[in-house]
Amino acid sequence: MKASSFKSFLESNEFIILDGAMGTMLTAFGMESGACPELENITAPERVIKIAESYAKAGSDMVYANTFGASLHKLPEGFTPEKIIPTAIKNAREGIRRAGKNTLVALDIGPLGIMTAVSGGTATFEEAYDDFAAQIKAAVGDYPHGENLPDEYKPDLIGIETMSDLLETKAAILAVKENCDLPLMVTMTFEGNARTFTGTPLSAFAITAEGLGVDALGINCSQGPKEYAKLFEELRKYTNLPLIAKANAGMPDPETGNYGVKSNDFADEMAKLTCKGIKIVGGCCGTTPEFIAALKLSLDEKKYTPQPKTSFSAVTSALKTVIIDRPRIIGERINPTGKKIFKEALKNNDIGYIVRQAAEQDNAGADILDVNVSLPDIDEISMSKNVINAISAVCSLPLQIDSSSVKVIKSSLRIYPGKPIVNSVNGEISTLENILPLVKKYGAAVVGLTLDENGIPKTAEKRFEIAERILKKALEYGIRRENVYIDCLTLTASAEQENVYETIKALKMVKERLGLKTVLGVSNISFGLPKRELINENFLAMALANGLDLPIINPNIEGMAGAVRTYNLLMNIDKNAIEYIGAYSGAEAIPSSGQQDLTLEYAVRNGLTSETAAITKKLLETTAPLEIVDNMLIPILDEIGMEFEKGKLFLPQLIMAANTVTASFNEIKRALSGTTVESKGVVVLATVKGDVHDIGKNIVKVLMENYGYTVIDLGKDVPPEVVADSAAQSGAKLVGLSALMTTTLASMEATIKLIHERGIDCKIVVGGAVLTAEYAEKIGADFYAKDAKQSVDIARMVYQK
Amino acid sequence: MKDILITEIDIAETLTYLGFKGNIPDSRILSAIKRCEEVLLDTITPRFVYKVTDTSNPLIVGRDLSGLLKDCEKAVFFCCTLGQMTDRLINSAGVTDIEEQLYLDALANAAIEQVCDKAQEIITNVYPEYKKTTRFSPGYGDYPLNLQPQILDFLDAKKLIGVTVNESLLMIPAKSVSAVFGLEKRSFS
Known part of the structure; x- marks a missing residue:
């Protein structure tokens, strides 16, 4: 009954007035500094009751219970959400009863004080989800012996607030949606630059939260109401939901702890804000019942007018929103189909390789990245999750989850930090029924392929019919039409030349008659024909001219990304050719060095990358590839390494040379046309669990690769089991572990112990700032390397045996 | 929470972090460092938060810190950060170009020290009749690193500037520093 009263409240033209600060009031009522505020529910309930009473009297339509930090992560030892939350809600109700009001009570949920990997932390989505779920379950009586929890101990709705990590916010939202059916308000905290501390922009928050089905969203904490005006101007563009504003009374004084803004000024500024589509108003840090009373007074004469509806197609990562209002490139390279090295990387859990594919496409101009990691014999579910996490930590492009497995799609959607695209459904009823509910639940966009159990129809009309069918079904599931993207499917010109144009025709029909965004994988068109790029580029240009929004291409191929850039220029989308010029000015300026007589060693030592490549190319005309590696590159590296050891050269110079040698290797690989240079041996590298420093490990990796070793880079914050599995599966004779903190040496020791316990036949080398040779020996490592050069020497020793 | 403007990064300090030990690198490396400096300055969002207390604060423990503060009336806890985007920038570079x-x-290590210097200066300027001691961070001497979470809580650093620690006591964002310094009354003898 209370839940429905909140929802009817939302639909009315009245403002909803929240309460003010809890912490500020507890302190004013005598809570000791440094005490856990949630324990006051038990140790000093009168304070908590009095606060709710004061806010109810001041005019709050809804108060937050004193549960902000009632999570397992934040409560002191011995306290659980079940012990705190029902009592906190009861306390709030008691205060409201004393005030003689009918105020609603919200369960207040704050951040856990941990950070997920996307935001530079080491917590997982599941860890965050479980903690939030425990709070929700405690609130609704879903715990052992909680089934008889009386209603007055349960909240009327839930408020998630003060969030800065989008993935943590998503975990909290899902925990609410999956464990109760109470209304949900969500606010995050934004800085003046319109991003959270972890970099999430207002748009990505609004799009993601609305997709996940929250009832209202907005901003709390961080700044005073004056600073909020600009933020709401931006936020309202990206959502049709009622907006929430819960500002601070300015900032605290570092000595007295007092806040700067006065209650009347606060109320005036907040009242001005309401013209920006704000429906729900209240106060955060530093505000008191006096502020709420003033706020109520200032809104007395005013009525809420909903903002005009917006409609747009967009996807997001935690860091970036991509609006599909012009052609956007979906990079296709993260896909093992037909790629031997990629398949090897998947088998070996070489996440570093896959992340590099993401970074390369990002640099080449991709807007969105397709992620397909399906391969027989691997655990696609956990691989997909790991890859999404690893890419999201360094690359800000939104992702397209590409799998034929419903389970993979589901688990990936769950942990994705933002609004992704799902690739794909088709006209077959079973795919629609399996996948569309997931798309709806997780607020994603979806690609619909115009094929069904009878295959790909030949004619445009028949493909259009399937598109219509997919759209109809999507709408039935509550997915908005702007989130349905149709792929009319490219056929191979060499096999079905007469049907090539049907694809273009169908695309145009879908775009014009259904008003949907269109997707198309392009490169299949040229299969089996010579000079494929010529066909691909022209087909892409044709499709763009006929309304293609989302070409799926290899952006690393100059001509493909170039075709999209050219289209944007010629269609007056890229105003003043700013992006085009940005991409190509200076492209002609790279001279092929006129100096004929540069030696390979000189070029390497001086970091002359393009010259090094050119010299290598020339050498390859007369010299066998392996001879160049063994007799030229490695001796140069040895020489440089020796100078480094003697202190004649310094780390940057060593790295510069190593980087430059990579250019030479790339030429050699090209000369061997796809077949890999014979490996000197496999080395597994990882920064241990709990540690996120990876520079040292990266340096070792580059040097090892220079010397011809195959490096499996497991990344950072790597659990012992992952290292042991990789060592066992790859048959590596050497495992390198890095730790930079005294506090993470314990994980290093645990990793070594596990490798030994499992009887894996490999040597272990350790390194990192806090390590010593003695300590390395003590924790059971075979070798200690004081720097990258020494770790290469150790690899040589291990593989010589 | 306050902002600090950093317009250039101390290159000499940066070279020390790179291990040049007083040697000057060649112009190619210097210009690469300058290019990176430009990118970094565009990315960092330096912030700091502080609280002023008396020296009986329970977070002041150990002989070393107590020694530092022995003539001081006030102690200042503060925390500075370059922001999460700085970590991302450094991590992303690791994928494509280790150099x-x-x-x-x-550069970021040098920059965070500069931010700390500036923060100390700004804070001390609020108290003209006092002079500051050097700063002392958890993990120095006998000042335990495991006080880090309590210090950050005390400063409300998560909420005000987005700084927290993981279970290994690693600060997130990584380019962050927390520290204590003393304010000693100037004697006008």
């Missing part, structure tokens, strides 16, 4: 990562990391 760049090395420079960005060293």
